[in-house]
Amino acid sequence: MTEVDNTALSVVIGDGPWAQEAGELADRLAAEAVAGELTAGNPTLWGADAESEAAVRLAWTTLPKTSRPLLGEIAALRGELHAEGVDRVVLAGMGGSSLAPEVITAAAGVPLTVLDTTDPGQVADALAGDLSRTVLVVSSKSGSTVETDSHRRIFEHAFEAAGIAAASRIVVVTDPESPLETAARAAGYRHVFRADPHVGGRYSALTAFGLVPAGLAGADVEKLLAEAASAAPVLAADERDNPALLLAGALGAALARGAEKVVFADNDSGLPGFADWAEQLIAESTGKDGTGLLPVVVEGVSAPNFVDAGDDATTVALGSPDAAATVTVSGSLGASFLLWEYATAIAGRLLGINPFDQPDVEAAKVAARSLLDSPSGATAPTPLLVDGPVEAYVTGSWRPPEGAGLDELIGAFVAAVPEKGYLSLQAYLDREQDASAAVLRRELARNTGVQTTFGWGPRFLHSTGQYHKGGHQNGAFLQITGVAEEDLPVPGRPYSLATLQLAQALGDATVLADRDRPVLRLHLTDRLAGIARLAQTVQGVSR
Numbered sequence: 001m002t003e004v005d006n007t008a009l010s011v012v013i014g015d016g017p018w019a020q021e022a023g024e025l026a027d028r029l030a031a032e033a034v035a036g037e038l039t040a041g042n043p044t045l046w047g048a049d050a051e052s053e054a055a056v057r058l059a060w061t062t063l064p065k066t067s068r069p070l071l072g073e074i075a076a077l078r079g080e081l082h083a084e085g086v087d088r089v090v091l092a093g094m095g096g097s098s099l100a101p102e103v104i105t106a107a108a109g110v111p112l113t114v115l116d117t118t119d120p121g122q123v124a125d126a127l128a129g130d131l132s133r134t135v136l137v138v139s140s141k142s143g144s145t146v147e148t149d150s151h152r153r154i155f156e157h158a159f160e161a162a163g164i165a166a167a168s169r170i171v172v173v174t175d176p177e178s179p180l181e182t183a184a185r186a187a188g189y190r191h192v193f194r195a196d197p198h199v200g201g202r203y204s205a206l207t208a209f210g211l212v213p214a215g216l217a218g219a220d221v222e223k224l225l226a227e228a229a230s231a232a233p234v235l236a237a238d239e240r241d242n243p244a245l246l247l248a249g250a251l252g253a254a255l256a257r258g259a260e261k262v263v264f265a266d267n268d269s270g271l272p273g274f275a276d277w278a279e280q281l282i283a284e285s286t287g288k289d290g291t292g293l294l295p296v297v298v299e300g301v302s303a304p305n306f307v308d309a310g311d312d313a314t315t316v317a318l319g320s321p322d323a324a325a326t327v328t329v330s331g332s333l334g335a336s337f338l339l340w341e342y343a344t345a346i347a348g349r350l351l352g353i354n355p356f357d358q359p360d361v362e363a364a365k366v367a368a369r370s371l372l373d374s375p376s377g378a379t380a381p382t383p384l385l386v387d388g389p390v391e392a393y394v395t396g397s398w399r400p401p402e403g404a405g406l407d408e409l410i411g412a413f414v415a416a417v418p419e420k421g422y423l424s425l426q427a428y429l430d431r432e433q434d435a436s437a438a439v440l441r442r443e444l445a446r447n448t449g450v451q452t453t454f455g456w457g458p459r460f461l462h463s464t465g466q467y468h469k470g471g472h473q474n475g476a477f478l479q480i481t482g483v484a485e486e487d488l489p490v491p492g493r494p495y496s497l498a499t500l501q502l503a504q505a506l507g508d509a510t511v512l513a514d515r516d517r518p519v520l521r522l523h524l525t526d527r528l529a530g531i532a533r534l535a536q537t538v539q540g541v542s543r
């Protein structure tokens, strides 16, 4: 057993040759002074190709100190808003602009409504809250993300329609001089927080992107920075007992042995949703150039894919140890953010990739945009089959057997997953109202033994989307879309949310099919009945 423990953090890995290799890698990283060089901002650690990007992406190591001036600004704004009776916080932001505040507020037990969806019903539910008490935080590093821009337009319109001065209720977090900053200044929005442009989205938990929405919602963000500050010297140390070096060594050694999946299970960590944050960090940072680590987030340590993980997977328990876990990681939230950032960036060096770019994310955005620009392209073709509330469509070259019914279709699709590949379930639905769709992951994993990921679309496009297109090409992609009972127009844009949502699903399907991956789309003409039908069908699927 190799163990690194200090007051803030603990990383424990199991026994055996793999663990020995992980320890040797940690020793090598310490000898190469990688942690110290990273903390000092050395951009050459990932090779010449990554150097120019790394040069403007390393400011996150010092955030526990450099973010402190934000605390007063956030507290002052919260105080002003509360004095006006505004105490409900809605956050519009995708990927790195919402995953951290979601975890911070969940851990603190304070409410935050997160909009990282194009589902009209889910957005309508957020609009149905008490607008007279609502502030909308619009977070986007680039300032040009279509989902976030749509939410801003919809809320601005809704505030005005409710007789509320929209500008006084919109707070922006963005990089200096982004299109969003320009729009915010022009409209006179309440407050613009300029984020540190030398930190990438998925490393931005301790910047304004994490702190502003969480702090406005009432989380103790000063404590969060203090937790990170207490871990910072440990993580910067070029010593074998630096937990980030051991964790990076473990990930690197596992991948070298063919364990390309990292299966995460929460085990009383006290940090609900942390794995969803780590999922984006790891998938987008490493999933490129045909390699990488695929995070598989499961329901708990007794879930399928964790208890029965094969040699293509490393099991990570967050919180307490478990017999089925090969790695156990625990620590405070602030320290954990920094630990995983260090470990992922350093694992990137071991993998020989640039952990700061996301070269394949754009392709799906371009495909969705072109469908929106030529609406006829977004018209659904004739379904392959109709089974009650479920219609099936395929994109690309994969085809089920002629005349297959729904059960046979799903069975054939699962059979198309290559040996040691994975199945990716992607639900472009309402993650509140259609939450039961998530149960399909566990059932498919249990019945097939195939490593199975689950993501809400389009949220996952900003998380595991990079890996699916850029990482190991051994996935099969099962999309679930659904009829929208109500739709919402996007003010000032020629499309509605439902049109955008479908274009995102179809656009990503095209990009995956272009990479020769099997893609099946199941469209629910009645969402609840459709989910129930699928739940019943997957019971009979095996492999």
Ligand SMILES: O=P(O)(O)OC[C@H]1O[C@H](O)[C@H](O)[C@@H](O)[C@@H]1O
Pocket: 094, 095, 096, 097, 139, 140, 141, 142, 143, 144, 145, 148, 201, 202, 284, 358, 361, 461, 462, 463
């Ligand atoms: O913050 P934004 O610029 O709106 O970007 C939101 C997300 O967009 C893209 O999908 C990137 O791949 C993510 O890393 C990023 O977090």
